[in-house]
Amino acid sequence: MLPDATAPPILSLRELSKRFGQTLAVDRLSLDVPRGSLFGLLGPNGAGKTTTLSMATGLLRPDAGTAVVDGADVWADPPAAKARMGVLPDGVRLFDRLTGAELLRYHGLLRGMPEADVTARAGELLAALGLAEAASTLVIDYSAGMRKKIGLACALIHAPRLLLLDEPFEAVDPVSGETIREILRGFVASGGTVVLSSHVMELVESLCDRVAIVAQGRMLAAGTLDEVRQGQPLQRRFLELVGTQALDAESLSWLRSS
Amino acid sequence: MAALLVGLQLRQYGRTLTRSPWAIVTLVLAVLGALGALGLVATTMVLLRVTLPQTGPDAVVVLGSTLVVGWAIASVLISADDALAPERFAMLPVPARRLLPGVLLGGAIGVGGIGTLLALLLTLIGWSITWPALLAAALLLPLQLLTCLLAGRALAAALARQLAKRSGRDLIVVIGSVLGISAGIVVVVVAEGVRALGSTDSLLGAVAGTLAWTPIGAAWGVPRAVADGALLPAAAQLLVALATAALLWLVWAHDFRSRLTAPIVSGGGGRVRSGAWIDRLLPATPVGAIAARGLRYRLRDPRHLVNVIGVVLLPLLILGLNVVMGTTVEVELGEGVADLGAFGDVGPMLLPLLGAIVLMSVGQLDTAYDSSALAAHVLTGVSGTADRAGRALGMIVLFGPLLTVTAVVTTAISGRWELLPASLGATLGTAALVIGAGSAISPWMPGQTPAPEASPFGTGSSGGAQALLGALLMLLVILTAGAPAIGTALAAAWFPLLGWVSLAIGLGLGALAIWLGVRLGGRALDRRWPEVLAAVTREH
Ligand SMILES: Nc1ncnc2c1ncn2[C@@H]1O[C@H](COP(=O)(O)OP(=O)(O)OP(=O)(O)O)[C@@H](O)[C@H]1O
Ligand SMILES: [Mg+2]
Numbered sequence: 001m002l003p004d005a006t007a008p009p010i011l012s013l014r015e016l017s018k019r020f021g022q023t024l025a026v027d028r029l030s031l032d033v034p035r036g037s038l039f040g041l042l043g044p045n046g047a048g049k050t051t052t053l054s055m056a057t058g059l060l061r062p063d064a065g066t067a068v069v070d071g072a073d074v075w076a077d078p079p080a081a082k083a084r085m086g087v088l089p090d091g092v093r094l095f096d097r098l099t100g101a102e103l104l105r106y107h108g109l110l111r112g113m114p115e116a117d118v119t120a121r122a123g124e125l126l127a128a129l130g131l132a133e134a135a136s137t138l139v140i141d142y143s144a145g146m147r148k149k150i151g152l153a154c155a156l157i158h159a160p161r162l163l164l165l166d167e168p169f170e171a172v173d174p175v176s177g178e179t180i181r182e183i184l185r186g187f188v189a190s191g192g193t194v195v196l197s198s199h200v201m202e203l204v205e206s207l208c209d210r211v212a213i214v215a216q217g218r219m220l221a222a223g224t225l226d227e228v229r230q231g232q233p234l235q236r237r238f239l240e241l242v243g244t245q246a247l248d249a250e251s252l253s254w255l256r257s258s
Numbered sequence: 259m260a261a262l263l264v265g266l267q268l269r270q271y272g273r274t275l276t277r278s279p280w281a282i283v284t285l286v287l288a289v290l291g292a293l294g295a296l297g298l299v300a301t302t303m304v305l306l307r308v309t310l311p312q313t314g315p316d317a318v319v320v321l322g323s324t325l326v327v328g329w330a331i332a333s334v335l336i337s338a339d340d341a342l343a344p345e346r347f348a349m350l351p352v353p354a355r356r357l358l359p360g361v362l363l364g365g366a367i368g369v370g371g372i373g374t375l376l377a378l379l380l381t382l383i384g385w386s387i388t389w390p391a392l393l394a395a396a397l398l399l400p401l402q403l404l405t406c407l408l409a410g411r412a413l414a415a416a417l418a419r420q421l422a423k424r425s426g427r428d429l430i431v432v433i434g435s436v437l438g439i440s441a442g443i444v445v446v447v448v449a450e451g452v453r454a455l456g457s458t459d460s461l462l463g464a465v466a467g468t469l470a471w472t473p474i475g476a477a478w479g480v481p482r483a484v485a486d487g488a489l490l491p492a493a494a495q496l497l498v499a500l501a502t503a504a505l506l507w508l509v510w511a512h513d514f515r516s517r518l519t520a521p522i523v524s525g526g527g528g529r530v531r532s533g534a535w536i537d538r539l540l541p542a543t544p545v546g547a548i549a550a551r552g553l554r555y556r557l558r559d560p561r562h563l564v565n566v567i568g569v570v571l572l573p574l575l576i577l578g579l580n581v582v583m584g585t586t587v588e589v590e591l592g593e594g595v596a597d598l599g600a601f602g603d604v605g606p607m608l609l610p611l612l613g614a615i616v617l618m619s620v621g622q623l624d625t626a627y628d629s630s631a632l633a634a635h636v637l638t639g640v641s642g643t644a645d646r647a648g649r650a651l652g653m654i655v656l657f658g659p660l661l662t663v664t665a666v667v668t669t670a671i672s673g674r675w676e677l678l679p680a681s682l683g684a685t686l687g688t689a690a691l692v693i694g695a696g697s698a699i700s701p702w703m704p705g706q707t708p709a710p711e712a713s714p715f716g717t718g719s720s721g722g723a724q725a726l727l728g729a730l731l732m733l734l735v736i737l738t739a740g741a742p743a744i745g746t747a748l749a750a751a752w753f754p755l756l757g758w759v760s761l762a763i764g765l766g767l768g769a770l771a772i773w774l775g776v777r778l779g780g781r782a783l784d785r786r787w788p789e790v791l792a793a794v795t796r797e798h
Contacts, residue, residue: 057637058636058637058639058787058788059633059636059637059788059791060788060792061788061789078639078784078787079639079641081639082637082638082639083639085637087637089633089637091630092630092631092633092795093629093630093631093633093710094631094634095551095555095628095631095634096631096710097554097555097558097559097710098551098554102551102554105537105547106547106551106634107634107638109542109543109544109546109547110544110547110548110634110635110638110640111638111639112543112544114542115542118542138558140711154634
């Protein structure tokens, strides 16, 4: 299903700004994510991706600007907006003294789902993500990749219409990575929308149909993959927009073995 | 290298202090506590020097041994937080030999290390009875300090492999909390024992005489022997002291060296029991889920377990103390006014109230213990009221029965069953009041807790200044809104029927307090979710 350009965007950020002391982490950033797209958010370390997603999901109050999810303003009507989103935050703990199964059940019940649905879906999600074995192990004893996967399962359990995933493939093994890609493609095919941040250009290129590139809190480019790429490989275009840190001949010269 | 490590430690302190004003307040409180202890040492030393100069050395030997044991225990309890753990240097190509002095010194930079040094300097007052003793003590002071520091490092090193397993860490936590809670009581029991055994100073002399020959007291035994002019024992004890320090150094250095190349990785605990009964007990709603999660955490997370143990243990310990000392108290009361006899029965009845008061920090800090995991509540759009209600329900389900059992046990021992309603009214009423007040306060002052996986006795275990302020507010609430239930409970000692009144008032006002706390706290939370999340996420 191709994104319908005339329908209102499912996620719409307007002039979002956030300052931490001296750093302007996000600077009047605006972004529209059309319904049914698989949207890649790219940017160098410290670009403001996590900060932007936090402000779009209700974790961090913006200094200015609005975030609207499917017609519901995240900061004016949080319950409505949050019910439509599934979120995998980055750099946030899980309730890790629960087992994987207990954590999933917890998220399902917090979402107000009926117990029977929670139990059925939790079992399916654990099996699909290869966590069935670890279902009764405390999350605190999970590996980094397993934590990402259980976090993703928590974001999926209430079948949201919009998924916001902060670096969902980080530390995930290739097999699970492929599973996650399949899940996301199926989700989008059935009318869902995904926004994910990533540093892996090849992955974004093969998975996403739309991308946005941010650096220093500002939006540098946004649009369909082809619009942003302008005929170049995404990697090259990204470096062109963000600017490489050209190493001059002298720097780090001591590192080159004599 | 040593200067570098000490600098690193100092910078870490500086960073913590500049990041949060509460950290400064906490530091000030710690310093005030240390100053209080030092004041006590100074007063004791001066008093002994003036009135009983010959007892001074004995007291110092006991103090020194206590310091060594204290350092050993404290280091084990906070070893999980060690900023200078060998694993942190494992990646650096620096031999252990060059790291060790700096690590030892770096560990001494802090309220504990500086306080110990000052305490040791103060003991010189006690040694000033003869010039040779003073000289010997001054010369041995570095060795004494070294023994303290090394005792801490060596014991933590020896137990490091056990502490790396979750079961080992959790056990340490349980033992530590029992020790910590009962510390004051142990002192009283020992003192009582001493009194029963005979005159205090002859016993002090005997204890000091023994300790002076043991590894923990030998470094202080030397000047004591010198003061007595016993040079041969002094030499022997010096040998013991030096051998102790050398041995501790070897144990620690060996462990440090091996951990540089084979770091200890904290291990997990494997599978856990599912506790499905918790899910059956509580409704499958957001409120029920939050309550169930609270229950699981109270049993699985050592930071919570310590509080649970405290709630039950504190009243029971004081009760035990009462039984130990009971005879003397009764004799004194028997000759006093008859009415006081009735008051003697009120004591045990009100003991469970102490458990309810321990709940003060539990209620207020509950959110802070979650740390950034609280994001799950923010993201799922749980209403503030559901969050507050779930937490309150989880506490009621666990602490209600625990406090009830405590009240029954204390009443059974006092033997006045007609006072049980009064005991329950005062205890449960106050507990509910505290839970309600905590619910309302914590969105504004979530307080500080030790980070998840950090030692429950490390940074932030005191709850910080916000917790202190919260405790003051809650005391005010107890003294005002709690007065009817507690007052009628007291009066029940003379008019037992008032106990039922106390129970009714306690439960009624308590339910009202929880309802109000959930409403107020919930509304504040709905407006302040991101701010609360930021406050509990911040590292202290
Ligand atoms: N809580 C905070 N306090 C202070 N500064 C912050 C905080 N969170 C983020 N920043 C700063 O804001 C900027 C943007 O950070 P952000 O985490 O959003 O980047 P990012 O694009 O997610 O980077 P990465 O790709 O490394 O995850 C950085 O300069 C960072 O230092
Ligand atoms: Mg990020």
